[in-house]
Every structure is written in structure tokens, then in C-alpha cells.
Amino acid sequence: MKKISDFIPNKVIKKKENIDDLNQILKSSTEENWKEKVSVINYSDNSITIECENSSIASIIKFEREKYLEVFKNYGMYNIQDLKIKIK
Numbered sequence: 001m002k003k004i005s006d007f008i009p010n011k012v013i014k015k016k017e018n019i020d021d022l023n024q025i026l027k028s029s030t031e032e033n034w035k036e037k038v039s040v041i042n043y044s045d046n047s048i049t050i051e052c053e054n055s056s057i058a059s060i061i062k063f064e065r066e067k068y069l070e071v072f073k074n075y076g077m078y079n080i081q082d083l084k085i086k087i088k
Helices: 011-027 055-063 063-076
Strands: 038-043 046-053 082-087
Touching: 011 038, 011 063, 046 055, 055 063, 055 082, 063 082
Parallel strands: 046 082
Antiparallel strands: 038 046
């Protein structure tokens, strides 16, 4: 009998792994008390979507957008041009 995971396309599995990697990058560059309040929920060729637990953190990340873009570029994601911020 096949497991459910056998039917999940490799593309979906790879995207999940990439999001996990982006989350590690984000959490390594945020303040200690934010680590559990922010997460990467999606990405595309030129943007990353970050979800924040509250509007205060979302506002700070918006104002420090360039800092976070630079962090992702330092990890080899040179094509990232924009951060999209969502509130949970």
C-alpha cells in the first residue's frame, strides 16, 4: 500500500524545503523575542511573503525592508526584489 507522501509531487516537497530554509534565514536575522512571531509563508522568483503575528512587528519589518532584502541576498537569493508582509 502506498503512503500519501508518495502522491505529493516533488515540486511541492521542494517548495516546502525552500520555505523552511528561508524561515531559518529570517529567524537568524530577527530579534530574539520575534523569532516565533514571524515566518516565511511563500516565495516567488522575485519576492518573499512574510507573515507577522501582530501589526507592530509588521511595521518594523516594513521600515527595515532593505535590511531584510540584504539578508536574503547575502544567502544567494540575488533575484529577490520585494518583501510582502501579512498580518496573521
